[in-house]
Amino acid sequence: MKMLDFTVNLNSLGFEAGLSEDEKEMLFLRNRSAGLTVSGCAHAVFVCELVGLLRKKLNSENGCTAKTHLSVGILGGGHVGKQLAKLLLQASNLKPCDINISTKRPETLGDISNIGVECYYDNIRLAKQADLLFLCVLPSHLPRVCSDIRCHLSSDCLVYSFTSAVPLKRLAMLLDHSFIIKPQYEFVACDDVTSIWLLHNQVSAALKHKEVLSASLPLSMKGGLFLDQRWVSAVLYSLLNTCTAEKQGSGNTLRLLNGLFETGVSTNTFTYRSFMNSPGASDPNKPDDLFPWINLVDAQTKDTPLADLVRRNKGLRDCISVMYYSAFSSLAEG
Structure with missing residues (x-):
């Protein structure tokens, strides 16, 4: 006989049950953090897709020397780096061999490296071969990381930064590079800064929901977030x-x-x-x-x-x- 689990969806066992009233007032920060991760990864993957589509068109042109594949580098293997890698593998046309990750602890990325993504700790190697480089490092680590790679980026390598706390002009100076995209998100007043961002703890799973995907739409974001249209x-x-x-x-x-x-x-x-x-x-x-x-x-x-x-x-x-x-x-x- 199949036993029923009476604890499923029991509010008293939920995350919020053990919080004080003051702590509950801060729950919107958890939603915002999840929203930034979901939207940030989705927008980065969309850019990757557009670059890939354009490369295909370029490769169909007679005499064009564009590479037949896009080499993507992810610098940083923490929460955002992992989520981005998984979303690229599931939603984009990239193959595992097209993606490289440089992180201090590559041994923690076994589930990703086992399917063919190269994971190592060599920022210079990553920068040298990347056509599109995603920066997924903490602000405190950025000066050293930029010092490592600034002389090894090709002029046409597109750098996409997730490090929101560092201003764009400062990042450009640290890298001595101007081919950079850094999305600027703002928080907006919202009667329902809903928990749609928290439907799943994996970005790829969250984006399967139509309401989440719609909320992340760059030109009309919802859920308490706004993306600078520039x-x-x-x-x-x-x-x-x-x-x-x-x-x-x-x-x-x-x-x-x-x-x-x-x-x-x-x-x-x-x-x-x-x-x-x-x-x-x-x-x-x-x-x-x-x-x-x-x-x-x-x-x-x-x-x-x-x-x-x-x-x-x-x-x-x-x-x-x-x-x-x-x-x-x-x-x-x-």
């Missing part, structure tokens, strides 16, 4: 830089990006003036000229033509949202 324009500028690094002329770059973000309203969402508001190294009338390299620090700290386009163009925003949901479709199927 993150979106910085991501798009990073794709522009990727084309420039591959020596794609401005005309071909615009064609590739318009093909990537097909809004259904217009096939010419992006024009030269979408990215540039002043004369640069490229000329809209000379499609073989390269776009100038865009400093992503400026793109995230100043107003840009691209940020204005994202605000004005509903078709582009809708397209980004559809692509975001699509990036995690494999989780729903699982």
Whole structure:
């Protein structure tokens, strides 16, 4: 006879049952922390997917020398680093051999290394081979880590930082590198800073829930969190830089990006003036000229033509949202 477990869902045995009233008032911090982890990892994976999609388009171009695969490095094997690695493996098109993790204690990542992800403690090795490098280290460790890797990053290696306590300009100075994306999250007043973020303690499991995935949507976050919308324009500028690094002329770059973000309203969402508001190294009338390299620090700290386009163009925003949901479709199927 099957025995029933009468303790399941019993409130008196729940986490909150043993808390004082003062402690219960601080529970929103637990929700926020979980929300930052879930949303931060999801947004990072989305960037990885966009870069991967663009690389595929570049590789289909005649004479393009883009690598056939994306080499991803995760620097830091703590809670965020582990969650990010697991989400990349479950939601992205990356293979385990495309991901490397550098951490002081690689022996703690047995469940990840056993499926083919290389885990070691060598920050310089990681930086040298990464096309996309995720920084998942504590603020107190960042100066030493940056000192280790700053001379070993290629100019077109995109660095994505989870270390929120260190300002972007400070990070750029520590790394001597401007090809950096650092999402800026803010907490907003919310009548229901719900426990949706706490549905599961694993990010990939949480994102299987439609309400969690919807709450993490970059352009309209819910659940008490808000993402600075300049993150979106910085991501798009990073794709522009990727084309420039591959020596794609401005005309071909615009064609590739318009093909990537097909809004259904217009096939010419992006024009030269979408990215540039002043004369640069490229000329809209000379499609073989390269776009100038865009400093992503400026793109995230100043107003840009691209940020204005994202605000004005509903078709582009809708397209980004559809692509975001699509990036995690494999989780729903699982």
